[in-house]
Amino acid sequence: MRTWLRCVECGRVVEGFAYRCPSCGGLLEVEYDRLEIRLERGESIWSFSGALPVRERVSLGEGWTPLVRGRSGAWLKYEGSNPTGSFKDRGMAVAVSHALDLRCGEAVCASTGNTAASMAAYCARAGLEARVIVPRGKVAPGKVAQLVAHGASVEEVDGYFDDALDAALAAARGGAYLMNSVNPYRLEGQKTLAYELVVQLGRAPDAVVVPVGNAGNISAIWKGFRELAGLGLVDGTPRMVGVQAAGAAPLVRAMETGRLDPVGEPETVASAIRIGRPVNWPKAVRAVRESGGTILAVSDWEIDRARLELARREGLFVETASAAALAGYRRALEEGILSAEEEAVLVLTGSGLKDPEVRLPGPRPATGRATASRRPPGSGPPGEAPCPPG
Numbered sequence: 363m364r365t366w367l368r369c370v371e372c373g374r375v376v377e378g379f380a381y382r383c384p385s386c387g388g389l390l391e392v393e394y395d396r397l398e399i400r401l402e403r404g405e406s407i408w409s410f411s412g413a414l415p416v417r418e419r420v421s422l423g424e425g426w427t428p429l430v431r432g433r434s435g436a437w438l439k440y441e442g443s444n445p446t447g448s449f450k451d452r453g454m455a456v457a458v459s460h461a462l463d464l465r466c467g468e469a470v471c472a473s474t475g476n477t478a479a480s481m482a483a484y485c486a487r488a489g490l491e492a493r494v495i496v497p498r499g500k501v502a503p504g505k506v507a508q509l510v511a512h513g514a515s516v517e518e519v520d521g522y523f524d525d526a527l528d529a530a531l532a533a534a535r536g537g538a539y540l541m542n543s544v545n546p547y548r549l550e551g552q553k554t555l556a557y558e559l560v561v562q563l564g565r566a567p568d569a570v571v572v573p574v575g576n577a578g579n580i581s582a583i584w585k586g587f588r589e590l591a592g593l594g595l596v597d598g599t600p601r602m603v604g605v606q607a608a609g610a611a612p613l614v615r616a617m618e619t620g621r622l623d624p625v626g627e628p629e630t631v632a633s634a635i636r637i638g639r640p641v642n643w644p645k646a647v648r649a650v651r652e653s654g655g656t657i658l659a660v661s662d663w664e665i666d667r668a669r670l671e672l673a674r675r676e677g678l679f680v681e682t683a684s685a686a687a688l689a690g691y692r693r694a695l696e697e698g699i700l701s702a703e704e705e706a707v708l709v710l711t712g713s714g715l716k717d718p719e720v721r722l723p724g725p726r727p728a729t730g731r732a733t734a735s736r737r738p739p740g741s742g743p744p745g746e747a748p749c750p751p752g
């Protein structure tokens with residue numbers, strides 16, 4: 363199998379490895395001369411190695427997570443049962459393998475917690491140095507414990523994830539292998555969720571609902587479905603529905619305008635998706651447009667309520683950001699974006715054990731359905747504010 367990178371903006375082909383297009387700075391995507399996707403059950407994502415662009419195969423048994431029918435009617439893809447408790451393990455298995463292919467000895471990432479925890483574990487497995495950069499005081503305690511246990515070196519920066527990412531990009535310029543989702547190899551691991559769904563359901567679902575932060579996962583999952591469709595392995599492809607927290611929802615606007623106005627001070631209880639400048643926004647906009655989907659913003663109250671509903675009605679204790687999938691699904695039903703007859707899969711991205719603080723939501727606030735992202739950045743506290751006119 364031969365692979366190369368292609369710029370999603372200008373189409374330039376890049377042989378060798380880069381994080382960005384040398385011509386225009388656009389995001390890159392992995393392409394293959396011959397993809398082989400075996401649609402049958404396996405032990406790890408490496409059952410899809412004919413569609414993964416690496417020679418090494420570092421594994422902790424990631425992938426093949428449970429798909430259970432929810433009482434809500436939607437299917438629940440429980441990514442919390444990955445080895446380190448989130449979907450990041452799919453991508454990290456491939457990215458760490460690629461770092462070994464390239465003989466890099468040090469990996470770096472910026473993280474709201476899950477990427478770092480996953481990277482630390484896979485680096486421990488592969489014998490790489492792990493250096494993680496996190497926003498100070500904004501990482502859930504279970505994730506910090508994972509970093510310490512796996513022996514990663516941790517730097518804290520004042521500010522937000524977006525500031526930590528700037529620091530990680532600088533470290534990557536110094537030669538460390540960058541494990542954030544701007545790295546197209548990592549997204550290749552994450553696309554396997556699409557393949558699994560088709561095996562588990564026997565077909566592609568009508569819709570896939572995904573919490574969105576840096577927008578890598580929604581882009582990766584869509585790439586997986588595009589590849590399946592390109593090979594004629596599915597009849598149709600799902601609508602991709604991305605869900606952001608209202609206080610950190612720049613993609614809602616980007617879908618309308620085609621450009622990103624970053625949220626300068628993103629705020630939400632869902633710390634894993636508290637991201638104001640999603641690196642992968644051009645890929646996510648394309649995924650949503652091509653698939654006929656949408657991006658929704660839900661309030662923190664809706665997220666907290668959905669998290670309790672998943673725990674109390676479905677028996678699944680997910681992390682706060684993951685509950686955005688159910689909150690978004692409910693909203694999509696209310697707004698007629700999805701119907702109850704459609705087969706929807708909610709991607710429950712991470713385990714609640716990392717993020718053990720449980721908030722019991724009170725009654726719905728009077729203005730309980732925020733689309734705070736529609737306000738200009740910095741124009742007031744995010745959360746439950748109603749949309750301004752226009």
Ligand SMILES: Cc1ncc(COP(=O)(O)O)c(C=O)c1O
Nearest residue numbers: 476575576577578579634711712
């Ligand atoms: C639990 C959880 N859900 C969702 C996301 C969002 O994924 P992405 O940044 O790929 O949009 C993250 C990212 O950190 C996460 O940790």
Ligand SMILES: [Zn+2]
Nearest residue numbers: 369372383386
């Ligand atoms: Zn380019």
